[in-house]
Amino acid sequence: MAFIELIGCPASGKSTIYKELKSKYYDDPLWEFSKDIGGSKRKGVLDLIKNKLKLTKVNKGISIGKSMMISAEKYAHQHEELMENIWDLINNSIYDYRGIHQGIRISNSIYGSIVRHSFLSEKHLNQKIIIDEGILHRLTNLYDKKNEKKIIKILRELNYPNAIIMCSSPVQIIFERAKARSSVMYSYKTNDLHILNETKRKVTGAEFIYNYYKNKNIPVFQIDTSSNSVKVSSHKVLDFIDTLNV
Numbered sequence: 001m002a003f004i005e006l007i008g009c010p011a012s013g014k015s016t017i018y019k020e021l022k023s024k025y026y027d028d029p030l031w032e033f034s035k036d037i038g039g040s041k042r043k044g045v046l047d048l049i050k051n052k053l054k055l056t057k058v059n060k061g062i063s064i065g066k067s068m069m070i071s072a073e074k075y076a077h078q079h080e081e082l083m084e085n086i087w088d089l090i091n092n093s094i095y096d097y098r099g100i101h102q103g104i105r106i107s108n109s110i111y112g113s114i115v116r117h118s119f120l121s122e123k124h125l126n127q128k129i130i131i132d133e134g135i136l137h138r139l140t141n142l143y144d145k146k147n148e149k150k151i152i153k154i155l156r157e158l159n160y161p162n163a164i165i166m167c168s169s170p171v172q173i174i175f176e177r178a179k180a181r182s183s184v185m186y187s188y189k190t191n192d193l194h195i196l197n198e199t200k201r202k203v204t205g206a207e208f209i210y211n212y213y214k215n216k217n218i219p220v221f222q223i224d225t226s227s228n229s230v231k232v233s234s235h236k237v238l239d240f241i242d243t244l245n246v
Helices: 014-025 045-052 066-078 080-097 100-123 135-142 145-157 171-180 192-215 230-242
Strands: 002-007 031-033 055-058 062-065 128-132 163-168 220-224
Touching: 002 014, 002 135, 002 192, 014 128, 014 163, 014 230, 066 100, 080 135, 080 145, 100 128, 100 135, 135 145, 135 192, 145 192, 163 192, 163 230, 171 192, 192 220, 220 230
Parallel strands: 002 128, 002 163, 031 128, 163 220
Antiparallel strands: 055 062
């Protein structure tokens, strides 16, 4: 099994790449797409859960199988220090400008990522697990220079991913994309200066995490989504994935 996480600042194009890969390999038994575990129409694993277990509604209607929640709680108990460090990072970040409601949303998002990862890990599937908006994405959003040591503590305790793909673009291009999507990306009133500063902070966060894994000799790949079409970007990503051992 290979966990391959897409990272990058919001509006960097990572979800576009994810959707392109998903459209090509959705029904391939050698691939799994982590966003689908816990809420959409994924065939196979999720269908099994739906047929065998009662589903519990969690956070805006996302359905999570009971066995998946058990897997997540088991993982949390086995990695108590990791959990404490994650909550410490969240608590240290949310009061800056995000507010407590953002902290709850981030906590739920990280929990969802842990649910998906722990459940798939227990299955020992011989698959390539493509992760979009996983834990590393949440850490990118929480990045701040003063939080680097806290983030490193978390990264040291994570036993995945097996590879990193960072989607990037020049800051100005990401900024323009973020402005166009500001009503979706931000749940609070904002302005151009704030969006630009947030873009710079998150770009730096993605680069920080990318370089951490690169220095640890974890396979990494960077793709500029502004200078490559979606099709070309996806082919380059696939070429990289093909070099990995599952």
